[in-house]
Amino acid sequence: MRVLIPYDARNPKTRLSPLFEEEERAEFARVMLKTVLRTVDQAGHDPTVLATAPLDCDWPVVVDGDCSIVVDRDWPVVVDDRPLSVAVxxxxxxxxxxxxxxxxxxxxxxxxxxDRLLDQQEDVVIAPGLGGGTNALVIRHPEFRVDYHGTSYRDHRNHAQECGASVSTVDSFRLAVDIDDPDDLVEVLLHGQGEVTDWLADAGVRLSETASRTTIERV
Amino acid sequence: MRVLIPYDARNPKTRLSPLFEEEERAEFARVMLKTVLRTVDQAGHDPTVLATAPLDCDWPVVVDGDCSIVVDRDWPVVVDDRPLSVAVxxxxxxxxxxxxxxxxxxxxxxxxxxDRLLDQQEDVVIAPGLGGGTNALVIRHPEFRVDYHGTSYRDHRNHAQECGASVSTVDSFRLAVDIDDPDDLVEVLLHGQGEVTDWLADAGVRLSETASRTTIERV
Incomplete structure (x- = not known):
């Protein structure tokens, strides 16, 4: 299946500013993007990046005539600088x-x-994010459109019903955890692997156990 | 399978104090406990509550001779006031x-x-909680013991390996979300059902959409 991966290429992950400089945030965001791209690839699907600007990445890119489509060696990139929901x-x-x-x-x-996300056969399948967001969607109904503003999980459910589309959710911790705030990195350090955890280790980010809960610190 | 459900019957959910008085917190904790008990029951398993004190609940309880076992009409309750890991x-x-x-x-x-938790056949199966906790465990290895202090997810994995036990995790958002802080109630309002969401609605707890994220408010 074609898998669209929206990506903020301009000023990503601003809420990680207490930990990382702008350059570092951009680098970490690209490492996360590559992790998602590789995983979708390994699952046998066709990822396309939907980026707000041409990617400053470590794979070769070729810009086509009107500068709106960038094709890299492995994964195509569509560039659209409009707001996320409009572009999707x-x-x-x-x-x-x-x-x-x-x-x-x-x-x-x-x-x-x-696999679990794509195995479900309803017209609209939602992987909820923590805090009411929508971290992944499968759309099989031609009238369904997205609206990522606000409590999008609830809005997407309602919109699916308005379209007459059947809807289900996938119960996945791994799809529910999106990385916005420094404390979200606890989950990456504990449950991630490969380049993304290597990058955090190189940046000096490690777990910190306080009395009541596990957080992170940068050393 | 026998399913043990540890429960703090004395002063539960203190981190919900910004929202609820002590009596309300106790009531909400009991509603959550009943939700878990009913679900385990419906899944075809045998729940036993492991409580720090006899339960002040709305089902009849019978205290046996030495006051350490309480048997209610539906679900047995073992009372042990020692720390969680010791009691388990x-x-x-x-x-x-x-x-x-x-x-x-x-x-x-x-x-x-x-079902997904209990379908996995490894010696130790862990359902991680957000923030490094252990929200559910299946133990099939006679030497494995628990330690809920600190980053227990990591410690339980390490301890399983020390025992020579095979270990796996279950990827479940529904098992990962434990309710400690007021913002955790966002997930209950969005993804819960039945008595627990009714209780929150009666208490005036509802979603609040701010610019960047969905939180809760009490009205």
């Missing part, structure tokens, strides 16, 4: 369903979690 | 494995999530 809905206008949308800040994603 | 390990000394331990503050638990 524009893709939905142009592409056929089924289409899957997975956020780029889910470094805990595994092949098994992608 | 004492049960592990006395009971045969396999044994499952599920926390009482998981009101999003479903029959499907319990």
């Amino acid at each position: 809905n524009d893709v939905l206008d142009d592409w056929d369903t089924p289409l899957c949308i997975i956020m780029a800040d889910l470094p805990l994603v595994t092949v098994e979690a992608v | 390990n004492d049960v592990l000394d006395d009971w045969d494995t396999p044994l499952c331990i599920i926390m009482a503050d998981l009101p999003l638990v479903t029959v499907e999530a319990v």
Whole structure:
């Protein structure tokens, strides 16, 4: 299945500013993006990045005539600087369903979690994020459109029902944890692997056990 | 399978104090406990409450001779006022494995999530909680003992390996969300159902959408 991966290429992960400088945040965001891309690839699907700007990444990129499509060696990148929901809905206008949308800040994603998401056959399948967000969507209904503003999990459920689309959710911790705040990195250190945990270790981020809960610190 | 459900019957959910008085917190904790008990029951397993004090609950209780075992009409209650890990390990000394331990503050638990937890056949199966905790455990290895202090997810994995026990984790959002802080109630309002969401609605707790994220407010 085609999998769209929206990515903020301009000033990603601002809420990680207490820990990382702008350059570091951009680098960590790219490492998370690559983790999601590789996992979708390994699960046998076709990822396309939907980026707000051309990617400053470590794989070769070729910009086509009108600068709106960037094709890298492995994964195509569509560039659209409009707000997230507008850009995703524009893709939905142009592409056929089924289409899957997975956020780029889910470094805990595994092949098994992608399989479980795509195994469900309802018209709309939602992987809720913590705090009311929508971290992944499978769309098989031609009228369904996204709205990531606000409590999007609830809004997407309601919108699916308005369209007459069947809807289900996938119960996955790995899809529910998106990385926004420093404390979210606890989950990456405990449950992540590979480049993303290596990057955090190199940056000096490690677990910190206080009396009541586990947090992170940068040393 | 026998399922042990540890429960703090004395001063539960102190971190919900910004929202609820002590009596309310006790009532909400009991509603969450009942949700977990009913779900384990519906999944076809045998729950036993491991409580720090006799339960002040709405089902009849009968205290046996030495006051350490309370049997209610539906679910047995073992009373042990020692620290959580000591009390659980004492049960592990006395009971045969396999044994499952599920926390009482998981009101999003479903029959499907319990099934997925118990379907895994490793010697030790862990359902991680957010922030490094252990929200559910299946123990099939006679030497494995629990230690809920600190980053217990990591410690339980290490301890399983020390015992020579095979270990796996279950990828479940519904088992990962334990209710400690007011913001955790966002997940209950969005993904819960039945008595637990009714109780919150009666208490005036509802979603509040701010610019950046969804929180809760009490009106």
